[in-house]
Amino acid sequence: MKCIKLLSILVVLFGVTVIGSAQTMEDVVTAQTNGRNLMAAGNIDEAIAELEKCVALAEQVGDDAVYIQIEIESALPNLYFQRVQRIPRDNPSALLEALETTVAVAEKYNDARTKENAERQIPTIYLALGNAAYQAQNYEEAIKNLDEALTRNPNIAAAYFIKGVIYETSKDEPNMLENYRLAIEKGQEFGDARNAQNAQRQLRNFHYNSGVPLLRAQRWDDAIASFTKALEADENYFEALLGMVLSNNGKRSWDNAIEYSEKALQVRENASEVFYELGLAYQGKNDRAKACENFRKVTSGPRLENAKHKIEVELRCN
Numbered sequence: 001m002k003c004i005k006l007l008s009i010l011v012v013l014f015g016v017t018v019i020g021s022a023q024t025m026e027d028v029v030t031a032q033t034n035g036r037n038l039m040a041a042g043n044i045d046e047a048i049a050e051l052e053k054c055v056a057l058a059e060q061v062g063d064d065a066v067y068i069q070i071e072i073e074s075a076l077p078n079l080y081f082q083r084v085q086r087i088p089r090d091n092p093s094a095l096l097e098a099l100e101t102t103v104a105v106a107e108k109y110n111d112a113r114t115k116e117n118a119e120r121q122i123p124t125i126y127l128a129l130g131n132a133a134y135q136a137q138n139y140e141e142a143i144k145n146l147d148e149a150l151t152r153n154p155n156i157a158a159a160y161f162i163k164g165v166i167y168e169t170s171k172d173e174p175n176m177l178e179n180y181r182l183a184i185e186k187g188q189e190f191g192d193a194r195n196a197q198n199a200q201r202q203l204r205n206f207h208y209n210s211g212v213p214l215l216r217a218q219r220w221d222d223a224i225a226s227f228t229k230a231l232e233a234d235e236n237y238f239e240a241l242l243g244m245v246l247s248n249n250g251k252r253s254w255d256n257a258i259e260y261s262e263k264a265l266q267v268r269e270n271a272s273e274v275f276y277e278l279g280l281a282y283q284g285k286n287d288r289a290k291a292c293e294n295f296r297k298v299t300s301g302p303r304l305e306n307a308k309h310k311i312e313v314e315l316r317c318n
Contacts, residue, residue: 028057028065032072044083051076077102077111081118092132096125123153131162139166157187157195164199168206176206204233208240215243220251238267245277249284257281276303279310292317 031054038047051072058069080102087095099118106115130145143166146159164179180199187196211226224247230240241264248257261278264271279294292315298307311317 024057024061025064028054028061028068031057032068035072039079044079044086048076048079048083051079073109074111077106077109077114080105081114084118084121092125092128096122096129099125119152123149123156123159126152127156127159130159134162134166139170142166155186155190157183157190157192157199160186161195161199161202164202168202177203200233204230204237204240206230207233208237208243211240211243211247215247215250218250220247223247236267238264238271241267242271242274242277245274245281249277249280252284254281254284257284270297270299272298272301272307273303276301276307279307283310283315288315288317291315 031050035047035051035054038044038050054072055069055076058065058072080098084095084098084102087098089095099122102118103115103122106112106118126145126149130142130149133139133142133145143163146163149156149159160179160183164176164183167173167176167179180203183199184196184203187193187199207226207230211223211230214223214226224244227240227243227247230237231244234240241260244260245257245264248254248260258278258281261274261281264274265278268274275294275297279291279298282288282291282294292311295307295310295315295317298304
C-alpha cells in the first residue's frame, strides 16, 4: 500500500515536471516568434526586450532550448547595433550610451565583429562631445571628452587640434605646441590633411604673432627665432619670410636679408615691400647697381616715396 502511494506521488510529481517543462518550452518559442515579428515590423526596442526574455527562458529550460538560445544570442548584438543606427546624430549622449551597451552585449555573446564596429564609433562620439563643449567654451569638459576619444583611438588628428586651440586660448604654450605637433603628425600619417593643415596654420600664426612685437622692439635675434619657427610650420609663409628680411636688415645681416628676400619673392613675385628691403640690403653691401635696380621695382605701397628718395637723392641712380 505504501509502495503504491509512493509510486502515485512520483507519477504526479513527474507529470507536473513534464507539464511545467512543456509550458516553459512553449514560452521560449512564443518569445522567439514575438521577437521575430517585432523585428520584421521594425520595432527594434521591443524586439530586443522580447528576445532577451527568450534567452532567459531558454536558460531555464536548459538543453532542450539550447539551439534557440544560441540562435537568439548570435542575433542580439547586431540588433543592438541596428538600434544605434536609428539614433539621431545630433544626440551624442544617447548614441554613446547605446554604443557602450552594444559593446557589452557583443562581448557577452562573443560577437567580435559587432564589438569592433561599435567600438570604432565611440571615439567619434567623444570627439563630437568634446567639440560641442569647446564651442560652448567649457574647456575642462572639452578636454575630458577629447582625452576619452584619444584613449580609445590615439590617432585622431582633430582631437589633438581642438586641444591645441584650447591650450592656445588658455596660454598654455607647452601643451599647445605638443598637441599641434601631434595633430600634424597624426593627420599626415592617417590621411586627415585638413586637421594637419589647420594645426600647421595655427602653429605658424602663433610663432609669427610672437615675432611681430619682438621685431617692433628691435629684438632682432628673438624675432628671427620666432619667424624661423613659423617657417618650420610653413616654409612658404610670406609674412614670416618678410619678417626674416626685416629682422636681418635690422641687424645688418645683409646676406641673410638677401637670401630671405629671394625666398619671399618666389612666393609673391611683385612684392614692393620686399624689393625695397632688398634694395636696402644691397645698399648696405655697397652694391649701388643692385640697390638701384631693386628700388626701381618698388611701384606701390608705403615705401614708394622712400624708394624714390633713394633713387633720386641718396644713390643718384642713373
